[in-house]
Amino acid sequence: MIVLTLLFTGLVRASDDFNVQFITNFVINERKPTFLVYAGLCWKKHDEIKLTKALNKLGVRTSSSLEVKSKFHENAVMFLTDLACDKSEEVIATATSRRLFQFSYRWLVLSNSTDALKMSLLEASPVLATSDLVLAERRDEMYTMTELHKPANNSTMVSTLRGYYNGTFSDVRPRRELYWRRRDLMWHPITMANVIQDSNSTKYYLPRDDRLELQNDAVAKVCWVFAKIAFDMLNATPQYIFSYRWGYKVNGKWSGMIHDIGENRADLGTNCVLFKDRLDMITYTDLVAPMRMRFVFRQPPLAYVTNIFALPFSSGVWLAIAVCSMVSAAALYLASIWEVKIEKSPTQLDGSIGDALLLTVSAVAQQGCFIEPRRSPGRIMEWVFFTALMALYAAYSANIVVLLQAPSNSIKNLAQLADSKDNRDQLHISVHNTISPENGKPHFYGIFDGVERIRKGLFAFHSIVEPVYRRIEQTFLESEKCDLTEVDFINSLDAFTPVKKDSPYLELLRVVYKQIRESGLQAALNKRYQVPKPKCLNKIAAFSSVGLLDIQPVLILMLYGVALSVAIAVCEIIVFKM
Template sequence: MMKYLELVVFALFINNGVTARDSFTTNFIKHYILNEETPTQTIFWDLCWDTSTVVKLVNELSKAGFRSSTLMGNNAPDYLLHNVLFLVDYNCPNIADIIFTGTRKKLFSSPFRWLVLSGTNINQTSLDLLMDCPLLPNSDVVLAERDDHGYKMSELHRSSSSQPMIKTPRGYFNGTFIDTRPHRELFRRRRDVMGHPLTMANVIQDSNTTQYHLPRENRLELQFDSIAKICWMDVKLAFQMLNATPRYIFSHRWGYKQNGQWSGMINDLHTGKADLGTNCMINDKERLDVVTYTDMMAPFRVRFIFRQPPLSYVSNIFSLPFSTSVWVAIIVCAVVSTVTLYLASKWEANLGAGPSQLDGSIGDALLLTMSAVSQQGCFLEPRRISGRVTAWVFFAALMALYAAYSANIVVLLQAPSNSIKTLSQLAASKVTLAANDVDYNHFVFSLYKDPVHVTIYKKVDPEKGKGQFYDINEGVERIRQGLFAFHSIVEPVYRRIEDTFLETEKCDLAEVDFMNGFDPFVPVRKDSPYLELLRVAFKQIREAGLQSALVRRMQVPKPRCAHKVSAFSSVGILDLKPVLLFMLYGTAASVAILVLEILTFKLSIRNAGSISRKTHK
């Protein structure tokens, strides 16, 4: 601190005498901004020039289509900050205050740009004020030094705060502006960080053995922490592209804010222990205050995974084999058959009656029709050829319908319902809801306040009683048994399903998204000087196909049902619920009819007795 104050005093002493800049300097500034080929708002930071020179510079920039001012507004939108170019003159006496303020307010980092003018009378000790600044890889500071031939431009930056300043030639101006940069993109000029160590925080939650297998990249125990392993491999490639030394630490939590303090990976980034972390879901807005998301390295989804309930659980399968028009046609045929049998039996009764012959009543005709519909025999039958042909045709037609009906029932008993497609349908179903017993599932359910999410939260983690949290092996086994929805990252669940499920059990797997969030992205420490370098490196890895190759090696996609193989399926009471209800209603109706018949019989006897007594009187 004392050395810095001594430099400030020395700079003030050196720069007491200040001369106005000439037209050559204003012409250089104009050509410099034009060469940038980007929207620019020039900020004249405490220039000690005379008024006429400043006005001339403003006019020249205005004619070229650029804005300029003496200060930057406090309410400037963030998306316009990349237009700002600070113009400072090292010959001005207040240069020390400018450098101190810029350092304190972090104005030497992205997205701000700087053009520092330097004359021939600047002492090297005074230049140390600028050379001691934290000009890291995301800074864009150009030092323009005046000599007898014009201006010679150099870029200043450090690969890290502990490494010396790197002075890279940028070009010169001798009346003609010459840009000697090999690439205009800042990333391509700063991608070599000279072996600076970059640390990644890796989140592991499945097994502690990941701490051994992850740095070795041996592809062993892929069922554990595949997301962290893919991210590490991708990030290590990015480190090699940037010539950075890879470092790693481990955390057992993604990171959530509790009592004002961050935990897990987010805390490692916030405190500077790590530069970037394992990609995570963007479902917590508070994280945006401490981290910046870059790109997706290891895609994963967090879903409720379950098998669709059988069709018999949600529909009356005994009414599904035929359409409404077919049912109507069967009823019409039954009515026509009843009427035909009634007319035939009426005609036969006039010719003589037998013990098993229809007596010509509508009741007997209806009884025979119902026996045919239910594929049951009846002791009553027509005796003449016309009635027998009618009964045979009706029985044969219903037999064909009965065969088709039975075949459809067998198929429907094994068919999934496909009835749960949305989160509200899942919340209203009778499916048991549970979650993987890992860190994030103990936090994400409480982040949502709408009624549907709250209902699911209360089912998974009720206020009273034990929460429905299981390890991945037990959760997958319960999925296989059915009527169970398991909330987890789907990729490790599918790996377990491939190992334990039968082929027929994979055909009715379904997913429902609870979080409804964005894809996961790699978090980087807020205002990290390596943010842009990492972002571009990640995109190059993704565009080259390296990321997708690693994902296919390490992750298992959703099992496909190429063809549904027929298999034995047991029938339970719930499958026969409509039939049992029909039998129950029929039994209740028969008892009611019996009671009515008894009452009718007793009333008839009483009426007969009353008539007999009146007759005797």
């Protein structure tokens, strides 16, 4: 459905078939959906009806009320006014107050050589870089079409030939895309607000692009270099200001960068996170530099989160060992009964199930036993059992050594981090209270101190990850990089470039930013300025000390054994006394 909005105002002016044919051919040449609304038309009634019928044949909807709202998108709306009409001044004033000259509305303005006063009013209007306004000047039986726009409010009007109509429509635009015709801003300044939080030295190094002190405000530096490339492509003069924060609403008023953009001190800013409240003031374009805020930490050792002494073998292997031990104990018991009948010795199995179990447990624990079989059948069974268990013990010990040095990989989200030994509080509120308690000293650390605590382990550091990873690359051993993990705390979306909502450069910046990204320059800039998560290129075994926490299950088992032995001793004393 083609949609065209027509505003005809002023005194009565006879419109002949040539005007109707021109407007109809103009709509056809647009090749866009158009919606027509006309009010205060200064044509004769039959000429108005003739235009409506001609447009209706094209599928163009019309209306005589200026207040009718189109259900279609704004880029389908095109306004038409005639400077020869007396009320055209009111039309221009209304368009200025309602911002109808901005993208994506289209305008067709009819004129003749006697409209000099109203032309001056039009030239004073905010017809800016992305405005699509065509001035059609009629001389006899020919219309000359000219595009009008200003690079800025304080600039002079720029005229560009659009084409002619003398019964045949001629469009001389080199390209139909508006961006390609308006990408020259003629060195008009565009200002960017840069948010710095790490160091005031950024105010010195950012404009120089010298890549010094990259550990400070890397995101702001990438965004600034990216914007400068965009400004060069638009032939604009780059300017900058510095904001102390991104911007939040406090007592109904915005602060920081959002305030600077809203007050027209800046046209765009450094990448910021998407917040719903900010959409009243700004809109977002492309993601330039990733700005990820995460908890960064080393995974705790596997021994801290699980019983590593049960991990070397699967449940099936443990069950097989238990079954084989019971079978071995039964075989030794039967062999000992046969041996006792032949001969007796102090170091010989006495034919009881207790001695058979004692020898079996000694074999499982790889310990010696003072009693043993005396005959060949029993000794062969004992030798096979000890040999099999020795192989299992060697495999078991090797696995334990590996597991003592292995990270757990058990913390993958905020809930697991809150429940881990790194932090025992629950989720966001508890984590925040742990970092900044109400009645205590806040736990805030500099990058150097925080990264060193990460290296020592059992410490989660919340920060923008880029400076953390840069410091890690400088201080960590290769083996220490292999268990690095990050967990999202604020669950935010990616940060995008903010632009003032009604900025005349919004569409130009959207297109040029995408061109820079598609050309690969964005990826090159991010590689040049930012450090990704360190990769584990060569995971080698390193010496790792073993603490009490690593052997906690063994210590607990020993305590249970001591308690059980004491209980058995007490029982034996009681039985003896009785």
